[in-house]
Amino acid sequence: MLSIKNLQASVGDKAILKGINLEVKAGEVHAIMGPNGSGKSTLSNVLAGRENTTVTGGSVTYQGKDLLALAVEERAREGVFLAFQYPVEIPGVGNVYLLKAALNAQRKHRGLPELDAMDFLALVKDKMKLMEMNESMLYRAVNEGFSGGEKKRNEILQMVVLEPSLAILDETDSGLDIDALKVVSHGVNSLRSPERAMILVTHYQRLLDYIKPDFVHVLSDGRIQRSGGPELALELEREGYAWVGDAKNAGVVAP
């Protein structure tokens, strides 16, 4: 589904990604872990097409297409979803309105009929139950006045409504209490399927207790330093990231 080859990218003049290689197949869940400043969020942003990142080398192929050649909204319509680390607020724009506009933009792109208000409401209310969200949140402005936890739930709500093929979750667990983490994880798990792939970007092993990854990669200094199974996350939890530096010399272990 996703093939990242020797990807290099910078933010401003600073080189952040220095050659990322990653293969993600449909049905797989990959966790990318690493210390602050390792390039985790930059990787998410490059995949989504954020304009403040500049790709300086390498390639990304998604479902046979050159992902990097697509505009932000084209990637979204092709099924790439990014759950934001810091969801933005849009004053005056109703949550339900944004969600309906987004879903219909994507459906249109896929040649599906647009959903009318009634069908859409039925769908979104159903998904809100899954996320244990109050319906009143539909009519509030996007993320305005939402608590940290509500914002993250709202991100996942958007994900379960849009049903992406490739979901990238950028530190979705940060700022969540344990109950909210369970709800969010439940939402994410509900989307796991053989046709869908996920990339979880996280600092902590905690999230992986609830969403079991198939592969774990350790990112440091703009490169994937180690890859392995879920046990790698536990090792990290025990040892911290300090040892990753040593691992550099050990070479990259392919998944």
Place this chain on the structure above:
Amino acid sequence: MNSITDTLEGLISLEYRHGFETSIEADEIPKGLSEDTVRLISARKNEPEFLLEWRLEAYRRWLKMTPPTWSSVHYPPIDYQDIIYYSAPKSQKDGPKSLDEVDPELLKTYEKLGIPLHERAILAGVAVDAVFDSVSVATTFKDKLAEVGIIFCSFSEAVQHHPELVKQYLGTVVPVQDNFYAALNSAVFSDGSFVYIPPGVRCPMELSTYFRINAKNTGQFERTLIIADRGASVSYLEGCTAPMRDENQLHAAVVELVALEDAKIKYSTVQNWYPGDKDGRGGIYNFVTKRGDCRGARSHISWTQVETGSAITWKYPSVILRGEESVGEFYSVALTNHRQQADTGTKMIHIGKNTRSTIVSKGISAGFGQQAYRGLVRMARSATGARNHTQCDSLLLGDRCQAHTFPYIEVKNNTATVEHEASTSRIGEDQLFFCRQRGLSAEDAVSMIVNGFCKEVFKELPMEFAVEAQKLLGVSLEGSVG
């Protein structure tokens, strides 16, 4: 960031759709302004003596006045001798008796503007007075409104048929010497709309006036007077467009609203005068005095304006809160792009006890647009328990535009409450990225964000106008769900 700025600007600079010109024979008086011009206009309109005297008084006062310099707008001095003060479509000379007699060219013009004047074609529930250059060419639903005692006609007709009402109210809200442009208007005004709602009557439909400047070198000086008698209520809409021309044209209107006890007037404007081209050539100078007088207890006057046009806007729709517990409101969206300048805001003058006012101003500035919110809240010594809440928000698109806020607050009664909130923001790269990441095009994303920004004001507009306003800002309709 560049690409975002470009997208934003592309979006906000929708082409001016109303720039066409109607070729129609006009009855114009020669350029220039003198006492004779004033007499000539008055004679053309067959006005009673009192009105001529009133005009002449205004003219004499105007001669001694100077244009205001306190606002932040800049323009070369206007040559008042180079303007034609009266222009009317020739076929209108004797005034059409019914719509069938209106020049088909004129009907076509309004149809092209989306304002069909044939009653059967009109949106049900909206009565229209169409003002073309200096005269009112048609007023619809007049008879139906007359059944409940409502007078809705051109100002000229009101002068002929209801001179006592005109005499009683004209100039009582905006006196002739109020300001330079109001004095000029009082001297040379040619037409406009007149509305009188009798006691206890709720106007059964929206009343609207559609102003169109067509002739070259012509100034438009219209005068609107709306009176809501005790317990009456009315919602009034005003729309404006003009052809694209290289030279600037002056539009100096005066609008007076009078609300007696328990009366309610809601006045909405979608102002889309030609704004000039992107380098600032041409466009309308919109120097307008609008004021409402809450004369009776518990009366209510509400101004809602969406200002997207004009090269320069100088406009402060105000409310004098005289009656106890009267309410004044001002909701405004102003957009300046390219070289447009706007200095707009309101005045809320609290005189009566327990009067309340609300000001919500949303300014959007793009290109080299210059925008100032200028607002005065005055709590007189007598305004015990009065309250005001003001909220001014500015949204900047790009990095070459400017937004300023000048709130003036004068409080002489220590039981009065005045609140002022202000914010300035940019459409964030992060907001835009977020919306696009969900699959929306950049255009739709900007529309949505701008629309969200203006929502508090749009929701005050009557439905048809809200749609028009959103189209004007290039935004799609929000709220179609839920």
